[in-house]
Amino acid sequence: MYTTTEFQQLLEDKLRRKRGKEIKEADDKDVYEAVASIVQDSITEDWLETRQRYEKRNERQIYYISMEFLIGRLMESNLMNCGLLDVCSDALRQLGRDPESVYNQEHDAGLGNGGLGRLAACFLDSMASLKYAGHGSGIRYRYGLFEQRIIHGNQVELPDYWLKEAYAWETRKANESLKIYFGGEVHSHARADGSLEFTYKHADEVLAVPYDVPIVGYRNNVVNTLRLWSAELPEHEAEIPGDSESRYYHHLDHMHSVEQISGFLYPDDSSLEGRELRLKQQYFLVSSTIQNILREYKANGGSIRELHKKTAIQINDTHPSLAVPELMRLLMDEERLSWEEAWKITTAVLAYTNHTTLSEALEKWPVDLVQQLLPRIFMIINEINERFCRGLWFDHPDMRLDIPHLAIIADDQVHMARLAIVGSHSVNGVAHLHTEILKKREMNRFYRLYPEKFNNKTNGITHRRWLLQVNRGLADVVTEAIGPQWISQPQKLSGLVRYSNDAAFLEAAGQVKQENKKVLAELIQKRTGIHVNENSIFDVQIKRLHEYKRQLLNIFHIIHLYNELKDNPSLDLTPRTFIFGAKAAPGYYMAKEIIKLVHHVASIVNEDPVIGDRLKVVFLENYNVSLAEKIIPAADLSEQISTASKEASGTGNMKMMMNGALTIGTLDGANIEIKDLVGPSNIFIFGLSSEEVHRYYAEGGYNAKDLYHTDERIRRILDQLHGGEFGSQEIEFKDLFYHILYHNDPYFVLKDFDSYVVTQELVEQAYRDPRHWQKMSVANTAYSGKFSSDRTIHEYASDIWKLTPVRS
Incomplete structure (x- = not known):
């Protein structure tokens, strides 16, 4: 712990050595980067000791996989958790600086959208502060959702290039990169022991490069890790061939398509290309994460058959549901376990959090798309579905009529929530009412089949x-x-x-x-x-x-x-x-x-x-x-x-x-x-x-038009939108008017x-x-x-x- 004077001296020294400036000539950005360097130095030793402690004691560990981690700015949080916030702020004031102006130099990390991502960030904070061996795993998007601007009352989306400047809190770990494969052909060969070996031809290879962000526990010397994966071209493809202009431009196109995987949070999925990119992102995240989990587990001397005794994986919403077939693939194809062994481990390791009762938010992917983009994964999903439906038919004859509503592959779609439920040992909602709705309505058939899996975990904030x-x-x-x-x-x-x-x-x-x-x-x-x-x-x-x-x-x-x-x-x-x-x-x-x-x-x-x-x-x-x-x-x-x-x-x-x-x-x-x-x-x-x-x-029974005709306040408001005071010819809200009245007010605003x-x-x-x-x-x-x-x-x-x- 530093005194205010010591922190001042350290800050001035950092500015001289890192930026080549004295405090009086440094701007707020220079000062921010100097403070961040001091905090990183304070964190690094604890970060290393935390990892070593987990390995030495062979601790059971949790990996939290999420498409979003809305961590915001980390400067004040890290200073506070290290016990340095007051000292730093006092030192800055004594040096004639406004602490808030310095801290505001940090751009919000563009790693999330809303409640889902902020929840994941709060969970990481609590894991570290409560001394749980927990890790976050996400994608290092170069661009966030978008930067919102309002022009003449209309939302305009601008790119949120939050990484245009170096991010103070990340550490690139290129030596721990992994390979991910998309498309191509899958061939099977019988091994000497009768098991099948699967090989890939003509697949696109993508390099997953990890960037680690420290998650600092509150004044307890624990520093966990948020590992973010960036998609890059493999080194052997990074060399630009010079003998052909067409090959050169093909290389640029390929590089662009690879980088897009970690380019944007939630790319527009209104086109086939957009849907394919979203599916690529999801597989990229789970494959890199689970490969990494198995690599670290084995490096620590663990037997693959006991993976479930030392490892837990939480699927945050349906986005990472491909963790189910990917873990099966790695256990069978790479570790040579039988289907039965792999399935027992997979279901014991994985748990699934559902975040919605909206059916349109429960992801589904066209069979053709999954088969084309992830051929081996589709084979495994198909086998999971076949075994699951067969079990329903023979072991639960009372549910035979429910099979179309339970099948993982149905209506030429792969239903991701169903895959997550079948492949996990736990399914939780995030508030008491939400969980009850899942059990009684939205997922009632699955609840009748697996009542022991369903539980509630009401959300929280740090x-x-x-x-x-x-x-x-x-x-x-x-x-x-x-x-x-x-x-x-x-x-x-x-x-x-x-x-x-x-x-x-x-x-x-x-x-x-x-x-x-x-x-x-x-x-x-x-x-x-x-x-x-x-x-x-x-x-x-x-x-x-x-x-x-x-x-x-x-x-x-x-x-x-x-x-x-x-x-x-x-x-x-x-x-x-x-x-x-x-x-x-x-x-x-x-x-x-x-x-x-x-x-x-x-x-x-x-x-x-x-x-x-x-x-x-x-x-x-x-x-x-x-x-x-x-x-x-x-x-x-x-x-x-x-x-x-x-x-x-x-x-x-x-x-x-x-x-x-x-x-x-x-x-x-x-x-x-x-x-x-x-x-x-x-x-x-x-x-x-x-x-x-x-x-x-x-059952029906609600008519929005009745309220329009009987409640003078409602009629007046809607008429004001439809050409009245709040809806002139230049600015019309007729679509809202008709949507409320002629789609029968689907969210009961008038009611x-x-x-x-x-x-x-x-x-x-x-x-x-x-x-x-x-x-x-x-x-x-x-x-x-x-x-x-x-x-x-x-x-x-x-x-x-x-x-x-x-x-x-």
Whole structure:
């Protein structure tokens, strides 16, 4: 550990040696890179010792495979976990530098999109902080999802080239590269012992090069690894032939096609080429990861027949489901195990997390595509399917009629979720309601077949980043009240309950919230030019733009309030600032129309002199982790208003709850568990239940046009979109109008509107009593410890992975 003076001297020395500059002539980027170098030096020894400890003690290890790891910026997190954040910040200030300006030099890593990737990042943090031998495995995308720009209210996607500058936290391990094969022909030959040997001809060879990123545990000297794979040309193809121009250009095309595999997160799959690239990415990830796992396991002296005793692999969503046939391939073709031996090991090693109840999100691949791109893998999938269906026919005659709904290959498609379920020993949902829906509806046939496989693991967030790091003011108030034990034992946050009537504590927490709102208001002014009332309700909806998440319901409420104020300018309304952050998938037309509508409504509401600062609408473009870290501590109201049964869990609800925001939401995902903890008096619940939603889907009985004709507020809002005040000839929202009315409001926006408006009035009344609101806020922070990812990881480790923390 350094003193402030020692850190200053070290920083100045780094600048001279690394950048050839004195502190007075260095810019913030120079200083950032010098600080990163100091932190890397601090981490490296622990990183090496952690790996050696795992190998020496032959620890059981978990490998978490995910297409996304939304790790955000690592500088402050790494400094904090190393115990250097305060020392570094003080040293920078004494050198005349603004710490935040220095830390902001880091670009958010473009390795994820939303909740799935942020969950994976939180899990890695908890694994390291709890001393579990855990590793992440993903793809090193050169470009993130996209950089969002809003031009005339429309989303425009620009490349997010986050790697245009060297990434301070990664280490290239070229000597540990592996080969991946696509396409070609598979030939089988009988070995002397009667087993089959498979060889490949004319296959495309791709090199998987690992880049390691340290995952630093909180002040415990544990540093785990996130290994990211980059696709490159094999060395023997890197030489450009000079005797033929056509061969030269063929080489460039081939190099481009290889590099595309780790080029973009979620390439557009509306074309055959795009679908093929996505499938390539998924196989590239699982093949490189599992080859690496077996290589390291054998290098440590492990018997391949006991792999399942020392190794666990978690498949995060359906994307890495090809881990099932790939592990089978390696065990049979490379390790020469029988089918039965390989299958026993594979199913014992693999576990699958499902993240959705949306059938369209459960991936399926055309048989022809899989067969052409991954011929040996398809052979194995086909054999798995044949054996599985045969077992159903003979061992479960009562389920014979269900075979078309259970078969891994059906309707000329390979069903990836089915493959993951059949090839794993555990299938978990990510919130109690979500798991129950999987068991009772979406995967009921599989649940009847494998009831022992299904279990729930409610998601969590790392309280170290989402409270201790991003909201230091509140963290300090909490620590002063109940001591620092909550940092290592987040359930101890419940001790705040005894302060719910402590006037001094409530005032201190309230002052922190007000200061956070001031900071966010300044950021909004800087980025958008919009001045917002810091004493207004900061009403926040930040998440991916999707119809089921119902940003549209939020906007309809804003239009309703605007209409109320226009009809009665003297209406006694508590001022509100509505804050949105969201990206829409590039090909998702309706989602992009909703973004356009948010901006159009904002342009009218924000400029209306009758409204003044009583209503403001703000859309902060290019929503990412770093922006979330500014918004969440300032939120008063957390909008979690998805159509009941559609949101698997949510983690934004947990982050805002932890920072003292109150939730307005449906009985969906983890909202239910939040309500059960804080009690109905500390949350605002509205709308249809999941059972009611399911009943409408199954039996009908809902007609959106009836509400249009009978609810004057709804008719007025929709008419305003259809050529009225919010839908002029220049800017039309007729498609939203017709989609709601003529597709019968598929996500029940109109059905839940009245309940939502009434509940929002309750929010307003509660906010008018600052002491009562602050008591509700403290209750939410107090009970948020349950939603720490530490709890979630302990449950995974105990119930699925069979891991225990590694002794120091």
